[in-house]
Amino acid sequence: MSLEVLEVGPLVTVQDRGRVGLAHLGVPRAGALDAPAAALANRLVGNDPDAAVLEVLLGGLVVRSGAGHWVAVTGAAGRDRAEWLPAGGVLRLERPATGLRTYLAVAGGIAVDPVLGSRSTDTLAWVGPPRVEAGALLPVGPTRAEPRPLDTPRAPKPGPLRIVPGPRDDWFADDALDVLCGAAYVVEADSNRVGLRLAGPALRRTREGELASEGIVLGAVQVPPNGMPVVFLADHPPTGGYPVVGVVDADDLWQCAQLRPGELVRFTRAPTPPGPPAPAAATA
Amino acid sequence: MQLRPVGPRAVLAEVGDAATALALATWARGRVVAEEIVPAAETVLFDGVADLSALSGWSPTDAVPDGPLVEIPVEYDGPDLAYVAAAWGTDEDGVVRRHTSLELVSEFCGFAPGFAYLAGLPGELAVPRLESPRPRVAAGSVGLAGTWCGVYPTASPGGWRLIGRTDAVLWDAGRDDPALLAPGTRVRFVAR
Numbered sequence: 001m002s003l004e005v006l007e008v009g010p011l012v013t014v015q016d017r018g019r020v021g022l023a024h025l026g027v028p029r030a031g032a033l034d035a036p037a038a039a040l041a042n043r044l045v046g047n048d049p050d051a052a053v054l055e056v057l058l059g060g061l062v063v064r065s066g067a068g069h070w071v072a073v074t075g076a077a078g079r080d081r082a083e084w085l086p087a088g089g090v091l092r093l094e095r096p097a098t099g100l101r102t103y104l105a106v107a108g109g110i111a112v113d114p115v116l117g118s119r120s121t122d123t124l125a126w127v128g129p130p131r132v133e134a135g136a137l138l139p140v141g142p143t144r145a146e147p148r149p150l151d152t153p154r155a156p157k158p159g160p161l162r163i164v165p166g167p168r169d170d171w172f173a174d175d176a177l178d179v180l181c182g183a184a185y186v187v188e189a190d191s192n193r194v195g196l197r198l199a200g201p202a203l204r205r206t207r208e209g210e211l212a213s214e215g216i217v218l219g220a221v222q223v224p225p226n227g228m229p230v231v232f233l234a235d236h237p238p239t240g241g242y243p244v245v246g247v248v249d250a251d252d253l254w255q256c257a258q259l260r261p262g263e264l265v266r267f268t269r270a271p272t273p274p275g276p277p278a279p280a281a282a283t284a
Numbered sequence: 285m286q287l288r289p290v291g292p293r294a295v296l297a298e299v300g301d302a303a304t305a306l307a308l309a310t311w312a313r314g315r316v317v318a319e320e321i322v323p324a325a326e327t328v329l330f331d332g333v334a335d336l337s338a339l340s341g342w343s344p345t346d347a348v349p350d351g352p353l354v355e356i357p358v359e360y361d362g363p364d365l366a367y368v369a370a371a372w373g374t375d376e377d378g379v380v381r382r383h384t385s386l387e388l389v390s391e392f393c394g395f396a397p398g399f400a401y402l403a404g405l406p407g408e409l410a411v412p413r414l415e416s417p418r419p420r421v422a423a424g425s426v427g428l429a430g431t432w433c434g435v436y437p438t439a440s441p442g443g444w445r446l447i448g449r450t451d452a453v454l455w456d457a458g459r460d461d462p463a464l465l466a467p468g469t470r471v472r473f474v475a476r
Contacts, residue, residue, distance in 0.1 A: 023320040023331070024309065025463040026393040115457050125397050125438075127457055167288035167296045213394055215322030215329025217294045239324050239394035247291030270292075 001140040002066045003106060005132055006090070009060020011123075012132040014110050016052040019118035019127070023238035027127055029218065030120035031234045033193055033257035034101050036156050037075035041105030044072035044082045046145035051109030052119035054132065056102040059095035061132075063104075064088065069140060070107040070147040076258055077102055080155075082147040099258040111141035123193045124235040158255050160268035161231070161248045163221065168243035171207040172223070176245055179203060180221075180229065181267045189261040193235040195222075196256040198265065202227025203245060213241040219248035221267075231256055285344070287336070294331040299344065301326060302391040302403060307348045309392075310468055312339070323392040323467055325401075351389070351468030356435065357476045358384075358426055362446035364414075368428060371411050379447060380475050382409065387472055388433055390465040398437035398455030400465035405431040417443035424449045426473070435465070448473075 005012075015038065018031025032038035032055055042051050054061065059077065065085045073079045073091075076099025085091055093102050112119055112129045121128040132138070165177055173179075185200035203223050216222070220232045222242045231248055232240075233256055248256075249270060259265055285308070286298045299305050302325050309323035312330070316339060319332025330336065360380045369379050388404035405428065413429045418441065421427070425436045427444025436442060437454035454464045465471060 020319050020332075022397075022462075023322045023329075024393060024467055026395065026397045026399055027462075116462060127397055164289070164291050167290045212325035212327070214296060214324040214327040215320070215331065217290050217329070217331050219291060237394070238320075238322060239392070244290070247294075249292070 001069070001108065003069075003110075003138045003140060004064045004066065005061070005134055005136040005138065006064055007060060007062040008132060008134050009056060009058050009093075009095070011057040012061050013055050013121040013123065014052050014112055014129050014132065014138075015055045015120045016050055016118055018120050018234060019116055019122070022116060023215065026125070026238055027116065028122040028124045028235045028238060030118065030122035030128060032103065032120075033234055034075050034103065034254040036254050037078065037101070037257075038103045038105070040080065040155075041072045041074040041103045042109075044074070044080070044147060045070045045105050045107040046143065046147045047105060047107065047109050048144060051105065051141070052112070053106075054104040054110060056093055056104060057100060059093045059102060061093045061102075061104065062090060063138075064090050072105045072147075073102060074105070075099065075101050075103045100260055101257050106140050107147060108141040108143045111139040122235050124237060156251070156254060159252070160266040161252045161255065162270040163246040163248050163267050164270045165246045166244075168211065169245050171205055171211070171243040172245055173204045173206050176203045177269065180245065181269055184264040184266050185229065187259045187261050187263050187265060191259070191261065193233055195233055195236060196231040196259065196265070198229050198231070200228070203229060205243070211241055211243050213239045216240045216244065217247060219250055219253050220244040221246050221248060233257070285339075285342075290329065290331075293333065294329060295333060295336060297328045297330065297339070298326060299328065302401065303389075304344055306389070306391045306467055307344065307346065308342060310348045311342050311346060315341070324394065325392070348468075351470055353470045353472065354464060355472050355474050356426075356450050356452050358448040358450050358473045359476050360448040362426065362448045364427075364445035365447050368411055368445055368447055372409055383433075383447065384473050384475050387470055390467050390469040390471065392467050393463060393465075396437055396440055396455075397457075398463040398465065399434060400454075400463070400467070400469070402433040402465070402471055403431070405433055407431060411445050413443040414445065417441050421446065422449065424451060424454070426450060437463075
């Protein structure tokens with residue numbers, strides 16, 4: 001069982017929930033950028049949450065089904081229901097009117113060979129399966145369960161990105177987080193799976209010198225010397241040398257997958273600092 | 285050690301230098317449950333962690349077992365060999381003798397999968413990076429920056445001073461241990 005790729009748009013990649021446990025070797029996590037949309041697509045066709053889907057930037061994907069498959073299209077221009085694609089049937093994903101990334105799940109999952117425990121393609125270092133090109137024959141795995149055509153999960157609601165200060169907010173002026181949360185930032189055209197690059201009021205640094213390179217988490221808001229924040233997404237480098245002023249709640253990051261260049265994004269302080277894991281050893 | 289929260293699920297432990305960061309990260313593997321334990325130049329990141337209470341059992345003076353020793357054959361013919369020789373006050377053979385006499389340690393990885401920051405060059409042998417990076421450095425290039433030594437696992441832009449190259453495969457996603465120089469690995473360079 002397989003899907004034949006007839007056409008692709010600007011970027012089509014295979015994604016699952018990402019590659020965990022290799023950051024210390026310099027490997028980005030990767031994984032679907034709009035994780036709730038990918039999870040919904042898998043649920044609609046009865047897949048495991050770990051099944052791989054196709055992430056399609058700005059449409060343009062055309063596939064032909066070798067056998068009959070249940071499929072689901074979610075995210076940008078998502079139809080959010082299971083659909084039967086008969087043997088030989090052709091599915092075309094149009095360019096979405098809003099949003100950027102569409103997810104296509106197939107019952108059984110995209111079964112390309114995993115690399116280091118994941119089928120996700122990281123676009124920073126290109127660890128993982130190759131990007132999907134026209135002519136590719138994508139294997140489909142065995143079906144696990146019946147599709148759930150009436151699944152109607154609550155879609156997450158868009159809103160300001162909730163941010164927790166730190167770990168390097170002390171490298172910035174006291175009002176840096178107020179500045180960040182006080183204005184709308186414009187999404188820059190060079191945003192991608194590595195990061196959402198923003199333009200707006202600059203965040204002023206008060207500490208001179210260079211930060212020694214340190215580990216970075218998903219959702220970290222890194223501020224290079226020009227003061228313009230970058231929200232790190234799934235393909236972010238595992239370490240970096242610019243200070244991180246705060247971290248966006250992982251539950252809000254799906255919005256960064258769908259924001260188009262020129263659109264606006266706002267930040268807000270996370271309502272209750274969720275508190276770090278108990279710092280049992282404050283000093284040692 | 286100072287702990288800084290990093291969002292709701294992670295903590296950055298500041299320990300001051302890369303050797304201590306490596307010691308803490310090595311000690312913590314198997315003791316602290318985390319999705320990622322990432323040593324770096326002065327810190328260890330614990331990402332996806334719920335309970336750091338085990339960290340109170342660590343002391344910076346705890347001995348860490350030696351990592352495996354890897355020998356890397358090098359053709360010392362890099363474009364910056366003469367520059368490094370001048371900076372070290374020796375000739376090109378002198379660079380080879382000094383460089384092959386060292387036992388280096390991979391203290392952390394970054395920049396690219398399998399790119400290890402190798403420590404062990406004495407301070408007086410530090411060399412500055414190139415003022416503008418080369419657009420393309422070939423895979424296997426052996427370079428110096430500050431007191432760090434590194435080997436480019438894949439072709440990429442790079443600003444380190446290149447003294448040679450190796451055929452050793454630094455990164456192979458198909459291997460059980462994809463990174464030849466994972467943190468903790470000891471390294472000797474051998475002239476070919």
